[in-house]
Amino acid sequence: MKKFDRVYKHYDKFIEMFKFNKGEEIKEILNLQGEEVVLDIGGGTGRLADYISSDCKIVYILDESEGMLSKVKANGKVVPILGDGLNTDFENNSIDIVLMVDVFHHIENQKGLIQEAYRILKDNGKLLILDLEKKNAKIRMLRVFEFILFGKLYFKTSEEIQELIKDKFKIRNFIDNKYYFIIIGEKNV
Numbered sequence: 449m450k451k452f453d454r455v456y457k458h459y460d461k462f463i464e465m466f467k468f469n470k471g472e473e474i475k476e477i478l479n480l481q482g483e484e485v486v487l488d489i490g491g492g493t494g495r496l497a498d499y500i501s502s503d504c505k506i507v508y509i510l511d512e513s514e515g516m517l518s519k520v521k522a523n524g525k526v527v528p529i530l531g532d533g534l535n536t537d538f539e540n541n542s543i544d545i546v547l548m549v550d551v552f553h554h555i556e557n558q559k560g561l562i563q564e565a566y567r568i569l570k571d572n573g574k575l576l577i578l579d580l581e582k583k584n585a586k587i588r589m590l591r592v593f594e595f596i597l598f599g600k601l602y603f604k605t606s607e608e609i610q611e612l613i614k615d616k617f618k619i620r621n622f623i624d625n626k627y628y629f630i631i632i633g634e635k636n637v
């Protein structure tokens with residue numbers, strides 16, 4: 449059983465309660481043109497796919513939790529995949545956009561995750577990382593809550609994440625929204 453299999457039934461309600469639904473904002477930032485192949489790593493219940501699937505070719509939702517994936521509203525354009533984001537079955541240079549939304553701090557081998565995103569992204573493909581600002585008061589409370597539920601977490605500051613990805617991705621955009629941040633990187637070729 450994976451960590452999120454314990455909480456999947458209540459996950460979406462919890463996100464609404466904490467007002468942590470950033471679907472509209474992410475959709476706007478991505479400015480999709482209709483043809484993109486998107487991979488949402490740690491995509492969970494498919495919340496984001498609900499916002500973006502009509503504006504791109506396909507959204508793969510890859511997650512290690514069967515429970516989370518059981519909530520995905522799958523259809524021809526929204527495809528759930530059970531698996532590990534560190535070791536996917538996608539071919540080299542096959543994806544236009546990789547998303548990691550509220551996932552990074554759950555991953556111990558963050559370098560490995562970035563390496564995998566780099567491998568599967570097409571040249572000039574985009575990586576979007578949204579994560580929580582660990583020093584923010586609202587997030588400090590959430591961190592305690594998440595620690596009780598999930599155990600060890602691997603929070604990084606936005607600067608640390610940018611440092612981690614900079615060999616492989618040019619930073620194209622950085623949005624600081626106080627209690628969370630969004631980093632957009634473009635694959636270096």
Ligand SMILES: C[S@@+](CC[C@H](N)C(=O)[O-])C[C@H]1O[C@@H](n2cnc3c(N)ncnc32)[C@H](O)[C@@H]1O
Pocket residue numbers: 450452489490491492493494495496510511512513516531532533534548549550551554555
């Ligand atoms: C906080 S949830 C975020 C879900 C979704 N991105 C969202 O914003 O609603 C983190 C998700 O990452 C998944 N996850 C954690 N480690 C993973 C891994 N190594 N491979 C795939 N999914 C993973 C969990 O199962 C969980 O669904």
